[in-house]
Amino acid sequence: MKKSELYPLLLESCNKLRGGVEPARYKDYVLVLLFFKYVSDRYKGQPFAEFKISDGASFDDLIKAKGKSDVGERVDKIIQKFLEDNKLQGALPDVSFNNPDELGYGKELVDKVSGLIAVFQNPAIDFKNNRASGDDIIGDAYEYFMMKFAQESGKSKGQFYTPSEVSRIIARLIGIGNIKQMPTKKWTLYDPAAGSGSLLIRAADEAPVDENGDSIVTIFGQEKDIATAGLARMNLILHHKGTGEIKKGNTLVSPAFTDDFGELKKFDFIVMNPPFSDKSWSDGIKATEDKYKRFDGYGIPPEKNGDYAWFLHVLKSLDDNGKAGIIMPHGILFRGNSEETIRIAILRKRYIKGIISLPANLFYGTGIPACIVIIDKENADTRDGIFLIDASRGFKKDGNKNRLREQDIEKIVRTFINQEEIEGYSRFVKYSDILEKNAGNLNVSRYIQKIDDTLPQNIAAHLKGGIPGTDIDSLKRLWSISPALKQKIFTCTDNQQNIYYLAIPTENIEEAIWQDVNVQNEKKKEVDTMFTQWRNAVKSILLNINSETNPKQLIRAISSMLLDTYKSALLLDNYDVYDCLLNYWNAKLQDDVYAIKAYGYEAGREIEYEYVQKKVKDESGETVSVDDTSKVKSFDGALIPREIIETSYFPEDLNAINALAEQSTALKAELDEMREEESGDDGLLKEVLNENEDGIPKTNLIKRLKELDSKKTSVAMDAMTKLMTLFDEDKTDEMEVLISKTPELAKFDIRNKNGTFGKAKLKAAFKLAMDSAVVPEIYKEEYDALLAYQAKMIKKEETDKAIKEAQKALDDKVQAKYVELTVDEIKHLLFNMKWMAKLEADIKDEIEQVLNTMSAKVLLIAKRYEHTLGEIEEKAEASRKAVMAALERMGYKW
Incomplete structure (x- = not known):
């Protein structure tokens, strides 16, 4: 499925x-x-x-x-x-x-x-x-619905859904995938604001499994909304995690999970996306007398903002070595008063390991900017600082919301795990800097300054001319590929002021970039060498899928190899290439892998048919549409598209069909041209046009030709008409007289062998006479145009019939070929002709886009300062004078 x-x-x-x-x-x-x-x-x-x-x-x-x-x-x-x-x-x-x-x-x-x-x-x-x-597809379908309903539901219901992209990030960052099964240890995972359960499920999916294939973590969750708690329970079952516990109730007022001493149960891992800025968090609870002592040592959160109430519940519920990933509004990072007191107390305990600032407008149900806070109590006392990531600019538009791309997810995860500092993106900040120099303010933008890649207008260049060197330096990525290209396009005329002028006309810039030897070599390296290197590395993985294969581990392995392969690329960003693979995985490749895992590569022989629909009565007497399996509408391979079979095994048949199709297309164009030229008021084809005057029905054409045929006339035809009448009246003598007076009848064979007149002979002669007759001169041009149109129409019909017959023959060959494919053939077709061909084409498209973007930026820089302000003013003044002079010549005065 x-x-x-x-x-x-x-x-x-x-x-x-x-x-x-x-x-x-x-x-x-x-x-x-x-x-x-x-x-x-x-x-x-x-x-x-x-x-x-x-x-x-x-x-x-x-x-x-x-x-x-x-x-x-x-x-x-x-x-x-x-x-x-x-x-x-x-x-x-x-x-x-x-x-x-x-x-x-x-x-x-x-x-x-x-x-x-x-x-x-x-x-x-x-x-x-x-x-x-x-069960993954079924569970994923459940979450797909949750997303769709969150989009339609509006803010009142959207809080129940955490985008799966964010869930996946948290699941990987809390380290749950690194745990090991131990006989004396039962790992636990908890979400105090479980919603639909998506965060719990993603985190549990990341954990290792036991010998039965079950996750080695035990799931616990609590949800206030009764209906949503039911959805979470269903979601767990659909994801084969039915043993997980989802309790109903208000976590802050009445936590459902406690130990034998009435204290909060401690968990190894916690994930959470609570209601942001919960204004009613204190309803039903007296925080100063909280029996679970969640606020002791930190302070009481504001009465009308429960963000830190949820945060402190997580801290209290975490085991001494526990780890958590929670989604919080940005405000918790910098708000003052009581929240500042709580934040500083938390910072002094060094529980926060990292913070990821997310794009705005990411969550359904709120437009509040959010962040992921990673908490790790293990060895907290030796932690030097917090790793910060500003991922706020990595997203794509999806309707009225923003969504993280696959490359954004992987970049966040890899950067965080490797603690890689990237200018404008990530930074490790010491606790001393946060507490002493910034008074506990955790606002990510305070520590990571965004790189401004915009090109400011240079006033001096607009006034005096020339191109600022700073603009040209913004293309350092292009110049790193080909330093000589910079010298070819621009010439420095003032080293001290760093001013450049164009060395070639603007219309030659694009060609200079695309044809540059170094650019061409780099393009070839990234499309051919690097891709081939990765292709060879993953070949054995993709050609040895079996029932034991874990698809999620497979894609993580081959995508990681792709990222590493393209790390040294100069044109492409390796995360853009990664996105190509993951988008294809989500669209097609994962379905293929799951099918092969279940049925083997022999699934490549399977054909899926689309049938013509027919109406039948169901068991309740209602009319419904069902497949008519006796009439195939179309078919395709379940794994291998029929186009691949056609091009690989039957190229001659395919070329013949394509040639016929081109011929048919050309004939249609000719017919359309004839119709358009002769469809006006005086057009020769206006009598046969349809009501909309955009086509000529065959019936209209035949009817009009018959009408004009009936108007045909000639001496022989008139005489033959009289002869047939006299024959019917048995007036043989008069027939002989008519023949003697009409020499035009001499060429027609109208007598039997014995010399008598024959009816069949007369009919045949009449037809011949009619064929040689002509329409009256007034209709001749129209008649000829109709005949020409009809001849071309017949030729197109014959061509279309030939296409249909050839396609039927090819279909039979293709269906027969599917059945006889060997496993080696299937592997070749899947790997080389389907998977790799698609990815290679996508990567080529990415490079084309990069080069187009670079060329456009060079042109923008070149044209921006093409004319100085003085030149523009002179041109405007000259135009003004020309207009004034023209107006004066026309007699206008002012």
Whole structure:
């Protein structure tokens, strides 16, 4: 099952709810059905399964309820029975499929609920044999919905969703992937503001697994909102983490996890994205008398801002060697008063290991700028400082939100783990500098100054001319590739003032850059040498995928190798190349890897068919569209696109079809040209145009030709018409007289062997006479134009028929070839023709963009100071005088 196929089908279910149901509630209905469908498909009929699916409590029972007048009541009872069988009462979001306030009354409710079940009944959503990707795709689909619903829900509900990109960063930075299984140690992971559970799941996914493939960490979470807690529970189950505990309730008021002494339970790892600037955090709690002593030694957070209340809860809940990654608003880094007191107390304990400043407008439900705070109690007393990263400028636009790219995620993680200081991006700051020189202010911008890559206007250059050397130095990346190119394009005329002038015309600049030998060599090195080096390094990995392969480890390994390979590239940024790979992984490559992991490379022989749709009645009597498997609309390889098979094995057939297609296209263009030229009021083809006058239907053409044929005339044709009439009247003598008087009839064979007139002979002669007849002169040009158009139309029809026949023959060959592919052939086609070909093309495109950007910047610099202010003023004055003179000549005075 592929995510690209699953998501659109699930989104279709939302359309069934539009009307009475608020968008914020879509997820509750849709995800309950997704969950129920999943567990029903996976566990029905399996003894000792994680879930009990009994008679009357499966998705099959929902199908039977479709179309019934009491379908809503039946669905509620079926799902409730499942929950009771599995002791899950109250675990799922509180929805009723018999709720007229949201789903309507009578037939409207029946249609909505039945339509919703029908979407999930689609054979494409079948989890019975979902081995290709385990539970990841299903769980990821769940989170995809959470993201979509967060986008639609607005600020009131968006706080429940943490973007997966941020979750992945935290999961890797807290070091949970480095733990080891120990017989005496049970690792624990906790989220006190669990929301939908995405942070917990990402962190648990990062942890090692035991011999059964299960994560070696035990999951704990608490969520205040009852419906969202149900969603988190479902999310854990869908990610095969059903043993995790999600408790309901207000964590700050009544923490759900305590030890035998009534103290807060201590955890090894904590992740958290709490409600920002929680104004009601103190409701139900007297902070000065907090029995868990969370604020002791730090101070009480402001009554109307709970950011540090959550922060201190995390510190209290962490084991002595515990580690945490929490998402906080930027304000906690620099706000004063009581928050400053708390921040300084935390800094003195040296618990904070790092801070990552994130892009603005990243989170659903708030526009407040946020950061990730990494906490590590282990060896805190020996820690010298905090590692800061300003990642605020690394993102892409996604609608009205910003999103981290794959390269942004990897750059943050690598930079933090390696403690790599990068100008304008990352810096290690000592605690002494923070506390003594900056009074505990942690605002990242105070320690990391952004690199200003804008080019300020140079007033002196605008006044006096010349190009400032500072502008030219901004292209040092290009000059590092080819120092000689700088001398070729620019000439320094004043070393003291660092002033340059153009050495070549502006129109020659782009060609000079693209044709430069050093640029060409670097381009070849990055496209050929570096890519080939990486390609050879990952070949054995991608050609030896088996059931034991871990896809997430695979992509991390080959992407890391790609980053290292392109580290020395001068044109490309290695993280841009990394983004090419990860984007392709998310779009296609991971589906391929999961399929090969489950079915082997033999999956490359599989063909997927798209069938023509037909209308049938379902079990409830409704008309639905289903596949007509007797009529194939199109097909493609499940792993190997048919285009690859065609180009690899049948290039001659493909070339022949392409040649015919070009011929057909040319004929169509000629037909369009003929129509356009003769479609005006006086056009010769105006009589056969369609209503919109943008086409000529074949029926119109034939009809008009028949009309003009009927107007044809000639002496022979008139005489033949009379002869046929006389023959029918049996007036042989008169026929003989007519023939003797009409010499034009002498060339026609109208008699039988015995000399008598024959009817068949007369008809054939009449046709010949008609063929040789001509339309009246008034219609001749139109008739000739129609015939010319018809001849070209027939030729196009014949060409299109030939294309269809050739394509059918090629289709048969391609389908036969899929079946007989060897594993070695499949590996070659996948690795060389599909995966590597796509990535190499993407990298080439990246280089083209880089060179285009460089060329554009050189042109911008060259043209910016092309004319001095004085020259512009002179030109403007000359133009003004010319206009004034022209106006005077026209008689205007002022």
